[in-house]
Amino acid sequence: MQGDRMTLQKTIEDFLTDRELNNHTAKTIRTYEQRLRYFKTWLESTHGVVYVDDLQLIHLRGWIGYLQKTPTYRGKKLSDESIHSYGQSLMAFCHWLESEEIIEKPITTRFKLPKVEEKFIPTFTNDDVQKLLDACEVSRDSKPHLYKALTARNKAIVSLFIDTGIRLNELVGLRLGDIDRDMRVLLVHRKGNRWQQVPVSRNGFKPLHEYVTRYRPLLAKQADVEVARKDDAVFLTDDGKPLAYWGVAALFRRLKKRTGIDDKRVSAHNCRRYMATTQLAAGRSPLDVQRQMGHTSLKMTDHYASLTIQQLQKSHEKYSPLRAENEIASSELGEGYWTE
Numbered sequence: 001m002q003g004d005r006m007t008l009q010k011t012i013e014d015f016l017t018d019r020e021l022n023n024h025t026a027k028t029i030r031t032y033e034q035r036l037r038y039f040k041t042w043l044e045s046t047h048g049v050v051y052v053d054d055l056q057l058i059h060l061r062g063w064i065g066y067l068q069k070t071p072t073y074r075g076k077k078l079s080d081e082s083i084h085s086y087g088q089s090l091m092a093f094c095h096w097l098e099s100e101e102i103i104e105k106p107i108t109t110r111f112k113l114p115k116v117e118e119k120f121i122p123t124f125t126n127d128d129v130q131k132l133l134d135a136c137e138v139s140r141d142s143k144p145h146l147y148k149a150l151t152a153r154n155k156a157i158v159s160l161f162i163d164t165g166i167r168l169n170e171l172v173g174l175r176l177g178d179i180d181r182d183m184r185v186l187l188v189h190r191k192g193n194r195w196q197q198v199p200v201s202r203n204g205f206k207p208l209h210e211y212v213t214r215y216r217p218l219l220a221k222q223a224d225v226e227v228a229r230k231d232d233a234v235f236l237t238d239d240g241k242p243l244a245y246w247g248v249a250a251l252f253r254r255l256k257k258r259t260g261i262d263d264k265r266v267s268a269h270n271c272r273r274y275m276a277t278t279q280l281a282a283g284r285s286p287l288d289v290q291r292q293m294g295h296t297s298l299k300m301t302d303h304y305a306s307l308t309i310q311q312l313q314k315s316h317e318k319y320s321p322l323r324a325e326n327e328i329a330s331s332e333l334g335e336g337y338w339t340e
Helices: 008-021 026-047 057-069 080-099 126-134 144-164 168-172 202-221 245-259 268-281 286-293 298-304 309-319
Strands: 185-190 194-199
Touching (some): 008 026, 008 080, 026 080, 057 080, 144 168, 144 202, 144 245, 168 185, 268 286
Antiparallel strands (some): 185 194
């Protein structure tokens, strides 16, 4: 701040503090910080803008144009989805500036984010799911004394993703005290700093129970831990430490290579999509699926609920207007009020 004028750097810092006070996750705050710092650097070097009250609509549009034309350090241009996401971060910051009356005139009313093409994202089939579970087996050559423990851990992880649809961050954040063995329920830390009970089916809970009771203690011993406490992480690495986000991501990269599934994404998120798609197709209430996934609106759930082509074919065959049983005889329509 210089005199009564606030710099972009100071307002960004204040914005991030506000996000923290409103219980946004550390990952979300880090994303805001990285993207807004990138925007500030571009704005200063391109337009010489340092103070927030000099920010204009033309700068917001220029930033999106810059992202669309400029390749990343890998030499590739950002995808439409990434540019849209960058724009959403900037939009959130500008809305905050307006609501806090840091800038006098609104600048977002005529700022439109570029449209994103809705791409078809194929989800798993039942055969794919079986392949993923079969591929969870760990090589006997590496640490043979932990072979069964790591295999059981991997199967429990994949089974939970497929059965419950929880997010990757939610799974690595599970603690032993978050598992209700009697009710088969997980206490999950959702987005927005919300806690929610998520049910697990019998088939989904069995691999988790086997891992926690029989094999997790073997992994814990690798870190010289003999006593399990309720705040201890559920999933551990081969050296007994809590399994991190990148460890699960690496597991799915190995699963993709072993299964040979190359026509779709092999990820925790696609397990989540599979859960939503199959449950909605089977007739589960959309409201129940919404709560299972931790969404705040049905619109978000609908985004994941794209039916497979087989399900569309089945429903179309049933309701096709050319089916004889769906045709209504003209005699059943009754008489109208017309004379011709």
